[in-house]
Structure formats: structure tokens, C-alpha cells
Amino acid sequence: MLGSSRGNQPTEEIVDTLERMNINILFTIGGDGTLRGAHDIHEEITRRNLKIAVAGIPKTIDNDINYIDRTFGFETSVAVAMEILKDAHYEAKGAYNGIAIVKLMGRDSGFIAANAALASPDVNFVIIPEMDFDLHGPKGFLTVLKKRLTNKQHALIAIAEGAGQYFFNQNGKTRDASGNLKHDDIGLYIRDKIREEFNKDGFPFSLKYIDPSYILRSVPANANDSKFCFQLAQNAVHAAMAGRTDFVAASWDNSFTLLPIPLATGERKKVNPEGVLWWSVLEATRQPISMKNDPDNAGE
Numbered sequence: 027m028l029g030s031s032r033g034n035q036p037t038e039e040i041v042d043t044l045e046r047m048n049i050n051i052l053f054t055i056g057g058d059g060t061l062r063g064a065h066d067i068h069e070e071i072t073r074r075n076l077k078i079a080v081a082g083i084p085k086t087i088d089n090d091i092n093y094i095d096r097t098f099g100f101e102t103s104v105a106v107a108m109e110i111l112k113d114a115h116y117e118a119k120g121a122y123n124g125i126a127i128v129k130l131m132g133r134d135s136g137f138i139a140a141n142a143a144l145a146s147p148d149v150n151f152v153i154i155p156e157m158d159f160d161l162h163g164p165k166g167f168l169t170v171l172k173k174r175l176t177n178k179q180h181a182l183i184a185i186a187e188g189a190g191q192y193f194f195n196q197n198g199k200t201r202d203a204s205g206n207l208k209h210d211d212i213g214l215y216i217r218d219k220i221r222e223e224f225n226k227d228g229f230p231f232s233l234k235y236i237d238p239s240y241i242l243r244s245v246p247a248n249a250n251d252s253k254f255c256f257q258l259a260q261n262a263v264h265a266a267m268a269g270r271t272d273f274v275a276a277s278w279d280n281s282f283t284l285l286p287i288p289l290a291t292g293e294r295k296k297v298n299p300e301g302v303l304w305w306s307v308l309e310a311t312r313q314p315i316s317m318k319n320d321p322d323n324a325g326e
Contacts (some may be wrong), residue, residue: 057086081272090135107142115148121232131214132186155188163319
């Protein structure tokens with residue numbers, strides 16, 4: 027049987043249902059919130075001394091589960107994002123000083139934006155949650171963007187939804203059904219700041235803002251994702267039937283393995299600013315290593 031839910035569910039009621047229906051294996055499919063819930067279910071099952079296995083299968087397009095190479099859905103989402111970025115590039119290049127901003131998913135990790143930019147080398151700026159930046163000042167983003175337009179007359183910007191949240195008031199932020207902080211819209215914020223700054227300076231430009239939102243995760247899986255999902259399921263089923271529990275089936279160092287759920291959910295996986303992925307992005311986009319000003323020239 028297959029079901030889905032959003033937000034916190036009463037653990038005791040879930041275990042009551044498993045016990046009542048004589049279910050001896052529970053497969054949970056989702057991201058870190060789902061995995062934390064799976065661990066809570068395992069703890070309740072253990073407390074009751076029941077023989078029910080709990081197996082996790084990592085599904086999140088953000089690819090942000092710790093120690094896991096990739097989650098299923100991520101590769102398909104990157105492929106979709108790449109095509110959107112290609113189209114946005116044509117929009118930007120078709121106008122004098124054309125700017126295209128594409129906001130991509132990535133609450134706290136910028137893996138989609140970074141990988142899509144590598145797959146679509148037309149991207150000129152990638153802005154992710156892991157990298158702080160200023161807007162104004164000699165090294166600020168708006169200054170660098172204006173230089174790019176002066177030299178090349180167009181720019182394509184990929185921005186992850188969780189980037190730059192420090193620009194917003196953090197007091198009184200609400201949470202979604204899963205307990206995650208609701209982020210402010212950094213894409214619209216950057217769009218409005220570009221308009222404000224360039225209009226003030228009399229700098230001519232044309233700006234397109236594109237937010238594909240759930241399109242990234244609503245398309246059918248590509249061939250490689252489908253194969254990967256099947257292999258994860260195989261490993262999860264074999265392990266659960268062998269008596270393993272409280273694990274997530276995972277790809278780690280390009281090998282399939284079983285990872286304890288508490289290890290996978292201990293912290294969020296993020297893009298390493300000193301790692302190969304991010305340095306590849308910097309080389310592809312040719313954006314500055316840092317868009318943070320020196321302390322004496324700090325800008326918003």
C-alpha cells in the first residue's frame with residue numbers, strides 16, 4: 027500500500043496502525059524530515075518491542091542528505107533546470123543589457139543551481155545559500171553585474187531559493203507544515219534591487235524574471251533516475267527482509283550501502299565553498315570568487 031503526507035504525524039498513531047494491520051516492514055520515502063520521522067517511528071516500535079523494520083529511501087531534489095552522494099529526483103531536476111537556463115539565456119541575449127534571473131529550488135543547499143550551471147555554461151552568476159554576498163560596494167553583486175553588462179551586454183543569473191536570507195528580517199518568521207522556516211523570496215528581492223539601482227543610475231537594461239518553482243520536481247524521472255530509484259528500492263527491500271531497520275538505503279562513494287538514519291539526519295549536506303564543485307562553477311561562470319566587500323567597504 028502507498029500513501030503520502032505533509033508535516034508532522036502522530037508517531038503513536040502510526041505505530042498503532044502498523045500493529046493493527048500486521049505490517050512488518052515500513053518504507054519511508056522522502057527527505058531529511060521524512061527520515062527523522064522514520065527514526066521516531068523506529069524508536070516507538072523498539073519501545074513496544076515490536077518486530078517491524080523501518081527502511082528509508084532518500085527522495086529530495088535538493089540532494090542535501092548528509093553522507094549520501096545523491097538522492098533520486100535530483101538528476102532529473104538538474105536536467106530540467108538546465109533547459110530552463112538555456113531558454114533564459116536566449117531571452118537575456120536577445121535584448122541590449124538583457125538580464126535573466128532564474129530562481130531554482132534549494133532551501134539550504136545550492137546543489138541544483140550549481141550543477142545546472144555546469145550543465146548550462148551560459149550562466150554568468152550562481153548565487154547559493156552557502157555563499158554570502160553584498161549587493162553594493164566595490165565587490166558587491168550589483169557592481170559586478172553592471173561591469174558584466176558593460177562588457178558583454180547580457181547576463182544570466184541562477185539563484186537558489188534559500189540564498190541571501192540575511193537580507194530579510196529574521197524575527198517572526200513562520201514555519202511550514204514540516205517545521206522548516208519559510209524563506210523570503212530572494213529572487214524577487216534581487217530583481218527589485220537591480221531595477222532600483224539601475225534606474226537610479228540611468229543605466230539601460232531589460233530584465234526577465236523566471237521562477238519555474240514546482241516544475242523542477244513534477245516531471246517524469248529520466249532514465250538514469252529511474253534506474254537509480256529501482257536500485258535503491260532493491261537494496262532497501264533486501265535489507266529490511268534480512269532484519270535490518272532504522273537505515274536509509276544510499277549511494278555512498280559510488281557504492282550502494284545502508285546508512286543509519288541518525289547519521290544521515292545529523293546535519294544537512296551543503297555545497298563546500300572550497301570544494302571541486304564550487305570551484306568548477308566559478309571557472310565556468312567566471313564570477314568573482316567573493317562578492318563580499320572588505321569590512322571597511324561593507325555594502326548591503
